[in-house]
Amino acid sequence: MNPYVTGQTIQMLREKRGITQKQLAEQLFISDKTVSKWETGKGLPDITLLEPLAKALHVSVPELISGTAVTNRNRTANMLKTQWYVCPLCGNVISAAGEGAFHCCGIALPPLVPEEPDESHTISVECMDGEYFVRMEHPMTKSHYLSFFAAVTSERVTLVKLYPEQEPETRLPARGRGWLYACCNRHGLFRIPLPKR
Template identity: 55%
Template sequence: MNQYVTGSIIRKLREEKKMTQLELAKHLQVSDKTVSKWETGKGYPDIALIEHISKALGISTIELLSGDDISNTNRSFNMLRTKLYVCPICGNVISATGEAVISCCGITLPVLEAEPADEMHAINVEQVEDEYYVTIHHDMTKDHYISFIVSVSDNGMNLVKLYPEGNAETRFKRNRTKKLYCYCNKHGLFEQRIIKKR
């Protein structure tokens, strides 16, 4: 965040909505001089107004606070570019197929950066008829475990949640699977590409 709610993003969004400063001010029950101060950086909106400003401008509160205008320019998304987010507070797993600002439990989540699977997080794949049987030989204790395994194809993804003291294994349909991910609660996200056998 460059500063607390940038005036430039307020002005840009207001102009895109073809609103005058006076119209926005009336909507927010402030003066047009107040809106002008925000837009020129001579003042900042009160925290109690942030949600109202967001709604008036058609932007999320997170986008407004970050100063980033998130727009969907990725009209033909690619599932193989799926981004994963994990909330460190509640464990919620969220995916996005393009740029996004993701928040959970009141915090903005960073995108997980996948590393190639190492020896400790090796993703073993065995073909069984029309499925991949996936196993990870990893501790599955209450404190250290594989939280989930994801299969990504060019037309979708399948996430299987795992639990401590269970087995780090699952099955996925082979059809169009291109990539597998596993998430270790201590070491992060690991990936392995699927190379089709002929």
């Protein structure tokens, strides 16, 4: 990732939008010569212009800086295709119904790739009273803990955030077919199919 927006990126995004240097300059209240300087590498946009520039080019500021536009191809917002992003510094959990560009604590967050649970991360699920009682054997120390459990069906995501030294268990509503997720701060994201009720 570039440390700052490049002229090549500005030109590529501008041409993708089908606008001229002059049209972009008018939107930003600057001269077209300034845009030309940016695109030829003879200058850089002032930091105060990054947000208006990103808006004019129809991208986010992180996309502008990285030079990579993220396109959400998941137009139907199928919740079963939920992507998970977890900040390794503060533990913030972000779920999205498709691809996105997410940052937290100054870090670009990659989507977590779910895996089947291994022997040390076995998830047990029991159906009782219209809910799933979910548990995982886990040490739950301050440095090694489960971040969350989540049940995902085609229509909703139910997430329960967990914290160090808490019991590694929760109850989640039993609402149809889908996926059950558990996220360990050291070993990543685990997924199993939700059991039939």
